[in-house]
Amino acid sequence: MEQQTSLECTECKRSFPLEYGFPNFASRPHYWNQLTPEQMEALLEMAEKDGYRHAIEKVVGLFVDPYLVGYILNANRADFRTVLPAIADRDVLDLGSGWGGVAAALSPCCRSITTVDTNPYNLRFIQMRAKQENIANIRVVRNDPLDDARLPFPDDSFDVVIFNGALEYVGEASQSGSPQEHQIACLKEARRVLRPGGTLLIGIENRYAYLYFLGTRDHSGLRYTSLLPRPLASLIMRLRTGKAYRTYTYTQRGYHKLVQDAGYSEDSLYLAFPTYREPRFILSGNDDNAIIYFWRRHATHVTHPWRRNLLQFIFHRLPTAVIGTLVRGLSHSYIVVAKANK
Amino acid sequence: MIDLVYDCLSSVGAVPKRRVRPQISLTKMNSTALPGGSLVSLVFVENAETPHYVVRIPRDPRQDERLRANYSTLLALHKSPELRGTVPQPIFAGNVKGVLLTIETCLHGSQMARELLNARRENAPNEEIRLLAIGWEWLAKLHRATRRELPQDFLSTRRALLETETAFLQQRGILTASEAWRLRESVGELLDLPLPYSRCHADFNPNNALRPFDDPTGFYGFDFEFSRNTVSLFDVFEWARSGWLCLPGTPIVSQEENNTRLSQLWLQTHPLGQSFHATLSEYASTMGVASGDLRPLFAGHLAVALAAKLQSPLGDQSPDLPTWQNALHYEIKRLN
Numbered sequence: 001m002e003q004q005t006s007l008e009c010t011e012c013k014r015s016f017p018l019e020y021g022f023p024n025f026a027s028r029p030h031y032w033n034q035l036t037p038e039q040m041e042a043l044l045e046m047a048e049k050d051g052y053r054h055a056i057e058k059v060v061g062l063f064v065d066p067y068l069v070g071y072i073l074n075a076n077r078a079d080f081r082t083v084l085p086a087i088a089d090r091d092v093l094d095l096g097s098g099w100g101g102v103a104a105a106l107s108p109c110c111r112s113i114t115t116v117d118t119n120p121y122n123l124r125f126i127q128m129r130a131k132q133e134n135i136a137n138i139r140v141v142r143n144d145p146l147d148d149a150r151l152p153f154p155d156d157s158f159d160v161v162i163f164n165g166a167l168e169y170v171g172e173a174s175q176s177g178s179p180q181e182h183q184i185a186c187l188k189e190a191r192r193v194l195r196p197g198g199t200l201l202i203g204i205e206n207r208y209a210y211l212y213f214l215g216t217r218d219h220s221g222l223r224y225t226s227l228l229p230r231p232l233a234s235l236i237m238r239l240r241t242g243k244a245y246r247t248y249t250y251t252q253r254g255y256h257k258l259v260q261d262a263g264y265s266e267d268s269l270y271l272a273f274p275t276y277r278e279p280r281f282i283l284s285g286n287d288d289n290a291i292i293y294f295w296r297r298h299a300t301h302v303t304h305p306w307r308r309n310l311l312q313f314i315f316h317r318l319p320t321a322v323i324g325t326l327v328r329g330l331s332h333s334y335i336v337v338a339k340a341n342k
Numbered sequence: 343m344i345d346l347v348y349d350c351l352s353s354v355g356a357v358p359k360r361r362v363r364p365q366i367s368l369t370k371m372n373s374t375a376l377p378g379g380s381l382v383s384l385v386f387v388e389n390a391e392t393p394h395y396v397v398r399i400p401r402d403p404r405q406d407e408r409l410r411a412n413y414s415t416l417l418a419l420h421k422s423p424e425l426r427g428t429v430p431q432p433i434f435a436g437n438v439k440g441v442l443l444t445i446e447t448c449l450h451g452s453q454m455a456r457e458l459l460n461a462r463r464e465n466a467p468n469e470e471i472r473l474l475a476i477g478w479e480w481l482a483k484l485h486r487a488t489r490r491e492l493p494q495d496f497l498s499t500r501r502a503l504l505e506t507e508t509a510f511l512q513q514r515g516i517l518t519a520s521e522a523w524r525l526r527e528s529v530g531e532l533l534d535l536p537l538p539y540s541r542c543h544a545d546f547n548p549n550n551a552l553r554p555f556d557d558p559t560g561f562y563g564f565d566f567e568f569s570r571n572t573v574s575l576f577d578v579f580e581w582a583r584s585g586w587l588c589l590p591g592t593p594i595v596s597q598e599e600n601n602t603r604l605s606q607l608w609l610q611t612h613p614l615g616q617s618f619h620a621t622l623s624e625y626a627s628t629m630g631v632a633s634g635d636l637r638p639l640f641a642g643h644l645a646v647a648l649a650a651k652l653q654s655p656l657g658d659q660s661p662d663l664p665t666w667q668n669a670l671h672y673e674i675k676r677l678n
Contacts, residue, residue, distance in 0.1 A: 075401055076375035082343050082368060082383055088403070088440025108402045284367035290386045293393065294369055300456055 016152075020124050022140040025152040030118040030145050030173055034064045040121035044128070052129045071101060071277065078105035079279050080164075083270050083337050084199060087111075090159035093193065095146060096166025100126030100138070107135045114139040114158070116151070145173035149185035153193045156342075161190040164203040165277055168219055172246045179248045180258070187262030196342040200264055203276030203335050207249040210330040219247035252285065252328055255336045264338035269328070276333040285334075288324030295327065344368060347385060347397055350434045350445055356395070357387055364388050368397065376654065378405045380412075380567060384448060393448045395433060399441055406442050408567035413444045415541060415566035422487040428480065430564055449562045451552030458548050458585060470586075471614045477551060477581050478621040480561040481543075485574040485625075488541035493571075497533050500573070504529055504642055507649040514652060516667055517645075521674050525645060528638035528677045535629040537573045544568040546577040547584035575625055575636065579643040582607055582618060587669065588662075604669055608637060641673035 007016045007023050017024050033040065039059070047055035053073060060068050071077075081087065087110040094103050097115035099122055107113050107130075115138060117123055123140045130138040143152060147170055170186045171179025190200060205219075207226045212218060218226040222240060225233040226249055233245040250258060252269050259267045269285035283294055292315060299311035315323060344366050351357040357364055368383040379401050384393035400406040416432040419425045430446035437443075454473060461469040508522040517525070543550070545568040554560035587603050609615040622633035629636075648666050 074375045075377060075379075079370060079381055079401070082370045082381055082399070084343065086343070086346055086439035086441050105401075108404055279370065280372040282368075282370035284369065284386075287365075287367035287386055287389065289389050289391045290367050290369050290384075290393075293384075293386075293391065300453075 019120065019142070020127065022123055022127060022142060023152070024120070024142040026118060026142050026144050028144060032169070033119050033122060034068060035060070035121075037121060039063050040125075044121065044124055047125065047128050052125065052132055072099040074101070074278060075105050076278055076280075077101040077164075078109070080201065080203060080270075080272070080276065080282065080335055081106065081109060083268070083282060083335060084160060084201060087160060091157065092160045092162065093151075093153070093158040093190075094162045094164070095151075095190065096163065096169065097126065098122060098165070100129060102162065102164050103138050104129060104133065104135065107138050110137070110160075112137045112139065114141060114153075116141045116143050118143065118145055146170045146186045147172070147174040147182045149182070149189040151189050151193050155192055156195045157193045158198060159195055160199045160201065161194055162201045162203075163190075164201075167202050167204055168247050168249050171248060174246075175244075179246045183248065183258060184262045187259065187264070191263050191340045191342075194340040194342075196340070198340045200259065200338045200340060201335065202255070202259075202337075203272065203279075203333070204255070205249045205276075206329075206331050206334055207251050207254065208329060209332040211332050213330075219249070220245055252334065255334060259336060259338045263341050265341050267336055267338035270335040270337065271328065271331045272333040272335050274332065276335050279333070279335070282335060285328055288320045291324050291327050292320055295323070343383070343397075343399075346438050346441060346443060347395075347445070350436070350438060350443060351385075351387075351395070354434050356433055356445075369393065373401075375401075377402065378408050380409050385445070392450055395445050396430065396448050398444045398446075403440075403442065409442060409444055411569045412566045413446070415569040416446055418488065418541065419484070419566075422483075424483045425487055428483075428560070428562055429566075449552055449554075449564055451554045451560075451562050453549065454551035454553055454585070455548035457553055468613065471617055473553070474581065474585050474614065475617045475621075476553070476559060476561045477546075477548075477585060478578060478617065480551075480563060481546065481574075481577050481581065482621065482624060484543065484563070485538065485540040485577070488571075489574075490539055490541075490571065492537060492539040496539070497537075500533055501530065503646065507646050510649050510653070511645060511670075516648070516652075516670070517674070521671070524677050525638075525641055525674055529642040532629075532631075532636070532639055535631065538575065538625045538628050539571065540574045542570060542572045542574060542577045544570050544572065544576060544580075546580050547588075575622075575639055576643070578621060578625065579640050580647075582640075583643070583647060586614065604672060608634070610634075637673070638677055641670065641677060644670045644673055 005018055007018060035043065043055050043059045046059060056069055056072050089111050092106060092110045092113040094113055094115045097103055097117045100115055103113050103115045103126060115126055120142055123142055126138065127140050141152065144150060146166065167183055171182040174182055212224065212226050215223050217223055220237055222237065225236065225245055230245060237243055237245040256267055271283045271285050272279035273281040281294065283291055296315045299308060299315055302308040302311055348363055348366055352359045365388055367386045370381060370383045373379050373382045380398040381401055383397045385395040385397055387394050398409050400409050413432055413435045416430055419429045420431060430449055432446050434445040457473055458470055461473065504526055508517060508526055511517040512519060512522045543563060543566060545565065550563065550565040552562040554562060586607060606612045606614050607618055610619055619633045622636055626633045626636055648670055651660060
């Protein structure tokens, strides 16, 4: 039997190649990964021969941060599904799927999951992982960066669209236009492929996360850039790296406005600890009592006595509303869930 | 998820059915990322200051055994007048929109792990021993209430497990061939006796226990996801291991053999040892032996726990491994 080598659009009649068994809708080169293409080739070769898990455990820790091993393999990557509606008979789209950790964790819980990324190596890895794990409901698609706001799917194709650590990079692959405009356009495109009443989930950092005040590096690779006014951050970036500042994150209000501008409603904010990538704890952002309960409980586990006493003082003495506002405003990670208006 | 939880709670009358849904919020709590685990969330109803319920869903719907074990154990324990009130009340279990979901009440108290750690930090060994004794007393109630006949094939399964785990430790270079043999022989002799068999918690450690805020002698047990019918001593030993040996403090083993946590555990003149032996004697009497004669079983328990740790992902990178190996060697050395 002759193997199919391309896909043809029934409307525009354009043809798209099938590479390694998945469709390639990319029209321009784009590469983002922790590993170089050469390292990825070595990893894929080992994954094919000795299994994907073995390859990740043996290769990734050698080249980059060993933390990435758990990040790729852990089954808790999709624990955010506690804030989603029931998805057992739903179709999910994971945009900017990276290593496919979310897709692999979510696949047993939904009808189908489509992963979209620009990096063919990652997509090959996801495909190999799915095959070795006998996961039949993961579909892999290569596409242009999300800046282009073009998804190769018909209207109303999915029930849930996920941006897990992806939206902040939308705008980075383009040189013109404001990143915010790219992000809104991308969210609108996601709304187009969502079925009426479908759910958008964004896992992302808070622009004013307390860690940024303590000197943690922003997505730009520099310190404090997310805290600065955008033009100033851009100026510093240009001086230091020769590039503009284009990895925009927002405050809780900023995300509310962003999703509203993109045509979503009923948005809810959740606080993810320690991060949205591997959320051990997820709190409802609008329940101050739940926030206080969590932090009081958490404070008793702090080992250093003076830190424990300070936290206990704060969480027992300050008014509930003040604590709620502070925790929401300074949390590191947010999960935003919104409903698509059609 | 919130809609599902509300539907379930209102279907059993736990929250009123209204046209406008009462405000419900979920707080997802930390739970193991290992296969078979559950996603656990606390449910806050109508802006309450404390959560009313605990919701569990399987992380992977194909692996829901632990969720079922937890709920069925809660149902069974809730029938016992001695235990009712010391474990969460089961509220709901069912498949809703393709999701298996269980709801139980949320218990409120101070975490036993925290209490033990505080007692140790404040150098209050009597408080530590008191807390451990409360745990053992609760276990005795649990095991009495759920005691049953030892199944015929159980001992051969136990022997096989011990064989496998000691062989694994031998293969990893942790036990020598003679140590593994000595351990199997000593434990094997005890396996011929009528071992007490009951429903066990099977993950009985201070993180799964609470002390009620208003009752210094009270005890709450929860998280029965690993619960199964097995030898009752499993829980007793695990409580000793996790509550007395695992927390930082006096060394578990050292050159000064009489002043280690392991020796204190078995020393009948030490207050902790007294409490431990008092607990063990209830189980030992049914087997027709003295409490001290059960010590080889404790060594077997340490061996199985160590093997399980090594087999878990990244378990062989645990900084505690040398300590546990020393403890096991120390116990094996003491075997006749």
